Amino acid sequence: MANELKAAANPRRSPGRPRDASREKVILTETLALLGELGFAGLTVDAVVARAKVSKATIYRRWATKEELAIAAFDLLPLIEPVETGDIESEIIAYIDQYYGFLRTTPLSSVLPALVSEAMHNPTLAERLNEVVQRRRESGIAMIRRAITRGELPATTPPDIAHELIVGPMLQRSFFEPANFRREDFLVMVRVIVAGLKAVGKATSSAA
Amino acid sequence: MANELKAAANPRRSPGRPRDASREKVILTETLALLGELGFAGLTVDAVVARAKVSKATIYRRWATKEELAIAAFDLLPLIEPVETGDIESEIIAYIDQYYGFLRTTPLSSVLPALVSEAMHNPTLAERLNEVVQRRRESGIAMIRRAITRGELPATTPPDIAHELIVGPMLQRSFFEPANFRREDFLVMVRVIVAGLKAVGKATSSAA
Amino acid sequence: MANELKAAANPRRSPGRPRDASREKVILTETLALLGELGFAGLTVDAVVARAKVSKATIYRRWATKEELAIAAFDLLPLIEPVETGDIESEIIAYIDQYYGFLRTTPLSSVLPALVSEAMHNPTLAERLNEVVQRRRESGIAMIRRAITRGELPATTPPDIAHELIVGPMLQRSFFEPANFRREDFLVMVRVIVAGLKAVGKATSSAA
Amino acid sequence: MANELKAAANPRRSPGRPRDASREKVILTETLALLGELGFAGLTVDAVVARAKVSKATIYRRWATKEELAIAAFDLLPLIEPVETGDIESEIIAYIDQYYGFLRTTPLSSVLPALVSEAMHNPTLAERLNEVVQRRRESGIAMIRRAITRGELPATTPPDIAHELIVGPMLQRSFFEPANFRREDFLVMVRVIVAGLKAVGKATSSAA
DNA sequence: TCGTAAGCGAGACGGTACGTCGAGTCTTGCT
DNA sequence: AGCAAGACTCGACGTACCGTCTCGCTTACGA
Structure with missing residues (x-):
């Protein structure tokens, strides 16, 4: 019968009024805006409510706490999109440049440390945060992998560790001296890292 | 009379009862303990008051905000004390080991990101935080300098940048994956960094 | 045709699916139960919804507010059914006994004051409430009238006022000291009221 | 010493900043005003906060719930002050007139039923309410006692029950038909009650 | 037999108040 | 002045309830 067909067609449709996807969007957009203006500590759910013209219940129905909302x-922030030039050093520089762009134009630098801090004492949040951060790392690691495939970096290079060598200093600079995010410093660091990776790879392979 | 002598000896001595230095100690000790137990977000001044048997006024007479108190x-946390073995690679590893020790035994990982987050929108706090962090860096940079003096690292090595290459990944790991602070990963990273510094130094000096 | 007959027979029949009368019953029953358990302030429409397995819309289609639903x-509560013994004093006592029974077994004492309170600032509700209360008074007033007809009470006795003399103290006791609803106190009061009605009636008629 | 004298003079003085009595006054005054304007259901603590320029904490430090605040x-409402004319019937009429005055000028009629309703399911509140109501009854009962002392009412008259006969109908009228609080009706009722009390007293004493 | 109009359960939605909690300030009496 | 104690203002938190609305589905009637 028709009923059976319908049920079969969309068996998982839950009853009741479905959630309004547009609410989600408005809420997150305004949250992001407020995060940019005031930082995480200055973010209040009440302000989101006021600006998104949404009720508190609608927010808390979707996210359990202010922190989850912030995550x-x-x-929503855009991912870094590595470019492929064939020269890993310049690729990494471009990667850093993009990161720097986000740093200036998004609430990244305010939100991230706050969430990290909170995650230290909140496993649920830690997991959520980890998912998000992990996903953001992927494109960078892929960039390293391509350089290995190209033979530009040694085959024994561990991509995630190489990536960590790049991102670590960037993170340190953006957290502790965001005003001194100097490109020339990173040029030096990238040169050291790439040289180091090559040198260590050579040693390893010749040892083998 | 004795009074006149006292006044003459310390002309800037303000009138009234002098501050009780022991209060400072109790407050900071309990603050640190609470920070360790609950993290920065979980820290409340009322809790400090309760545990230190101190009045709120006594706290706010000394520090203007909860953040300054936390800083x-x-x-109070101990500084890292580098050892000098003559081999920079093992020295760095020892440095990392000490850092890891602090990570497990002090509220470092919780306090630091919270303060960073707050500092992003609060210049006063940012400056205070910078002072503290800067001081903590010094011993590590000195360690690099000694390696240069010994001739172990090239003379052209910029000590602060070298230090940043080491600390960055450590920070990144302790913030985002504190549970995976794996020693073997750092062994690899340190080898790459040292090799890179040497390689780049050689290239620079031969080019000169 | 049959259709025309039907339409003619019930010309005002509105189109669409007719209301399900069983819903009304379930809703009111559960409302009454909840009212008994939690009182008016504790009554929530959501609870009625949950227990009656009914949708909110179904409730609000029938009653405009929680108050109207409560009314x-x-x-639904049963009316007091006076007995006729030929002796007005014992009849009143029986009336009070019945009232006391309702007091213990129905949410009367909780619902009534809440509705009264609300009615003070809500004319619509006040009118609805008045209708209900008025209807419940009728049997008691009729009891007085029968006593007048029997000649037991003076012909000049105003039945509604006599009734009010009886009900007033009962109400006062059940509202402010429900735990002290002492039968012996009411025996005294009834004796006074009946004696008073007779005495005043005699004076009035002899004066006339 | 002076210390001991002081301590002895005021041994129960609790330490810390004492509560500001003026806050209490402002809060209760504004609460009463709002109660009059909006009734109990319309009363919100937030509105009290706004009008009394007081913080919520200051309110909840003193009263545990909105209901206790309302009580x-x-x-604060003035008590009825019976006049002594020597004629109990006119005294009762004056008593009723005063009550009627309060009914029109104070939030009595809105607050009282709401509190009664709530008290039915809240023993703590019930007790608080009972204290207040009991105190308000006293002057009326004293009025009856004086009439007994004067010999105007029989010595066997139970004062509280006589009082209840008067107040009951008044309560019933003010709760259910506040718009029909007709003086002439009460004139009749009072005549009946007084006549009844006298008649029953005579019967009792002659029987004895 | 089919379409139209309403009823129904489920549950999302805006709004509003609740009572709690924390930061930072102020006010006591005492030192 | 400093100190312990604790009241005070301000403002956000997360919860709960009201009354409205929007889904997909069902039920009756009338064309």
């Missing part, structure tokens, strides 16, 4: 908003 | 407490 | 539920 | 405010 969700944070997750 | 002051944080500043 | 409707309240109106 | 406290309610308790």
Whole structure:
């Protein structure tokens, strides 16, 4: 019968009024905006309510705490999109340049440390945060992998560790001296890292 | 009379009862303990008051905000004390080991990101935080300098940048994956960094 | 045709699916139960929804507010049914006994004051409430009238006022000291009221 | 020493900043005003906060719930002050007139039923309410006692029950038909009650 | 037999108040 | 002045309830 067909067609449709996807969007957009203006500590759910013309219940129905809301908003931020030039050093520089762009134009630098801090004492949040951060790392690691495939970096290079060598100093600079995010310093660091990776790879392979 | 002598000896001595230095100690100790137990977000001044048997006024007479209090407490943490073995690679590893020790036994990982987050929108705090962090860096940079003096690292090595290459990944790991602070990963990273510094130094000096 | 006959027979029949009368019953029953358990302030429409397995829309299609719903539920309560013994004093006592029974077994004492309170600032509700209360008074007033007809009470006795003399103290006791609803006190009061009505009636008629 | 004298003079003085009595006054005054304007259901603590320029904490430090606050405010209302004319019937009429005055000029009629309703399911509140109501009854009962002392009412008259006969109908009228609080009706009722009390007293004493 | 109009359960939605909690300030009496 | 104690203002938190609305589905009637 028709009923059976319908049920079969969309068996998982839950009853009741479905959630309004547009609410999600408005909420996260305004959250992100407020995060940019005031930082995480200055973010209040009441302000989101006021600006998104949404009820508190609608927010808390979707995210359990202010922190989870912030992560969700944070997750809207664009990913870094590595370019492939064939020269890993310049690729990494471009990667850093993009990161720097985000740093200036998004609430990244305010949200991220706050969430990290909170995650230290909140496993649920830690997991959520980890998912998001992990996903953001992928494109960078892939960039390293391509350089290995190209033979530009040694085959024994561990991509995630190489990536960590790049991102670590960037993170340190953006957290502790965001005003001194000097490109020339990173040029030096990238040169050291790439040289180091090559040198260590050579040693390893010749040892083998 | 004795009074006149006292006044003459310390002309800037303000009138009234002098501050009780022991209060400072109790407050900071308890603050640090609470920071360790609950993290920065979980820290409340009322809790400090309760545990230190101190009045709120006594706290706010010394530090203007909860954040400044946290920095002051944080500043009590011991510094890393590099050992000098003559081999920079093993020295760095020892440095990392000590850092890891602090990570497990102090509220470092919780306090630091919270303060960073707050500092992003609060210049006063940013400056205070910078002072403290800067001081903590010094011993590590000195360690690099000694390696240069010994001739172990090229003379052209910029000590602060070298230090940043080491600390960055450590920070990144301790913030985002504190549970995976794996020693073997750092062994690899340190080898790459040292090799890179040497390689780049050689290239630079031969080019000169 | 049959259709025309039907339409003619019930010309005002509105189109669409007719209301399900069973819903009304379930809703009011559960409302009354909840009213008994939690009182008016503790009553929530959501709880009615949950227990009656009914949708909110179904409730609000029938009653405009929680208050109206409560009145409707309240109106289900049985009326007092006076007995006729030929002796007005014992009849009144029986009347009070019945009232006391309701007091213990129905949410009367909780619902009534709440509705009264609300009615003070809500004319619509006040009118609805008045209708219900008025209807409940009738049997008691009729009891007085029969006593007048029997000649037991003076012909000049105003039945509604006599009734009010009886009900007033009962109400006062059940509202402010429900735990002290002492039968012996009412025996005294009834004796006074009946004696008073007779004495005043005699004076009035002899004066006339 | 002086210390001991002081301590002895005021041994129960609790340490810390004492509560500001003026806050209490402002809060209760505004609560009463709002109660009058909006009734109990319309009363919100937030509105009290706004009008009294007081913080919520200051309110909740003193009263545990909105209901207790309402009782406290309610308790500010003036008591009925019976006049002594030597004629109990006219005294009762004057008593009723005063009550009627309060009914029109105070939030009595809105607050009282709401509190009664709530008290039915809240023993703590019930007790608080009972204290207040009991105190308000006293002057009326004393009025009856004086009439007994004067010999105007029989010595066997139970004062509280006589009082209840008067107040009951008044309560019933003010709760259910506040718009029809007709003086002439009460004139009749009072005549009946007084006549009844005298008649029953005579019967009792002659029987004895 | 089919379409139209309403009823129904489920549950999302805006709004509003609740009572709690924390930061930072102020006010006591005492030192 | 400093100190312990604790009241005070301000403002956000997360919860709960009201009354409205929007889904997909069902039920009756009338064309």
